[in-house]
Amino acid sequence: MQISPDLMNTIMVALEVILALTGGFLAALWISLVIWTFRDIRSRTRDIFAQLLATLLVLVLNIPGLLLYLILRPPERLTEAYERALEEEALLQDIEERAVCPACKRQVEKDFILCPACHTPLKKRCPECGRVLQLRWTICPYCGAPQDGAGSGAEQAAPAEEYLHPQAPFDEEEMETAAWPASGSSSSFTSSED
Numbered sequence: 001m002q003i004s005p006d007l008m009n010t011i012m013v014a015l016e017v018i019l020a021l022t023g024g025f026l027a028a029l030w031i032s033l034v035i036w037t038f039r040d041i042r043s044r045t046r047d048i049f050a051q052l053l054a055t056l057l058v059l060v061l062n063i064p065g066l067l068l069y070l071i072l073r074p075p076e077r078l079t080e081a082y083e084r085a086l087e088e089e090a091l092l093q094d095i096e097e098r099a100v101c102p103a104c105k106r107q108v109e110k111d112f113i114l115c116p117a118c119h120t121p122l123k124k125r126c127p128e129c130g131r132v133l134q135l136r137w138t139i140c141p142y143c144g145a146p147q148d149g150a151g152s153g154a155e156q157a158a159p160a161e162e163y164l165h166p167q168a169p170f171d172e173e174e175m176e177t178a179a180w181p182a183s184g185s186s187s188s189f190t191s192s193e194d
Contacts, residue, residue: 033066034059044074 041054057065099108101115113123123132128145
């Protein structure tokens with residue numbers, strides 16, 4: 001049985017078309033693998049040498065080069081590393097910013113006046129405006145009233161009720177008759193009134 005030349009010619013043309021399409025697909029696949037590798041390595045490292053090496057590996061070795069690249073590539077993208085670094089920094093900042101009682105070292109809230117565990121004074125109230133102040137402050141930044149004690153030992157030995165229930169501001173008669181400590185705040189307070 002002999003195949004006619006026309007049929008043989010048609011089969012050869014069909015085979016050439018199939019081979020051309022297959023070759024075109026394989027060439028497109030090869031180019032797309034090279035482009036994908038270049039984009040992927042650019043998202044994983046800023047090192048130009050590593051980017052060129054990975055791209056050339058896939059360009060020269062094709063599928064085996066891609067497998068080698070997938071084994072050797074950096075495990076995380078730059079954006080993932082940046083997000084992880086931000087999360088770690090936020091956690092560290094949160095840990096550093098947490099207030100701790102100086103006496104018992106337990107965590108306390110920033111706006112606590114007393115430590116709920118050991119009753120150590122953490123802050124004080126201004127007798128004039130009633131705002132919460134740091135123990136070491138000698139003047140109220142809100143109303144300008146001088147503070148007595150400024151974190152001395154007498155301040156820390158004061159009863160808890162003084163910190164929890166501030167006194168109402170003095171009127172002028174009570175201010176003149178009030179007994180101020182001899183630390184000099186009386187004279188500076190009365191001189192500011194005159």
